[in-house]
Amino acid sequence: MAAGQGVTVLPAHAELTTQQAADVLNVSRPYLIKLLENGVIAFRKVGKHRRIPLDALMDYKRQDEQKRREAADQLAALSQELGLM
Numbered sequence: 001m002a003a004g005q006g007v008t009v010l011p012a013h014a015e016l017t018t019q020q021a022a023d024v025l026n027v028s029r030p031y032l033i034k035l036l037e038n039g040v041i042a043f044r045k046v047g048k049h050r051r052i053p054l055d056a057l058m059d060y061k062r063q064d065e066q067k068r069r070e071a072a073d074q075l076a077a078l079s080q081e082l083g084l085m
Contacts, residue, residue, distance in 0.1 A: 016052045018036070018050050021041075041060045
């Protein structure tokens with residue numbers, strides 16, 4: 001909020017549509033659907049529509065960010081070993 005960014009408040013038990021979930025992750029909707037269908041993120045179907053629990057989505061986001069940090073750290077260490085920095 002201090003940086004002028006919008007904030008959305010959702011209850012912890014909220015369920016998101018595929019488009020809402022894709023927006024939270026900043027990915028395309030088709031990419032998100034691949035993640036869902038591959039069992040990477042939990043979801044349920046309501047009729048023919050997919051609903052993603054907010055807590056499952058946030059768990060995925062935290063894990064993904066942790067993997068990215070670890071990869072960046074490894075890359076930095078390798079660059080330093082090779083004298084590229």
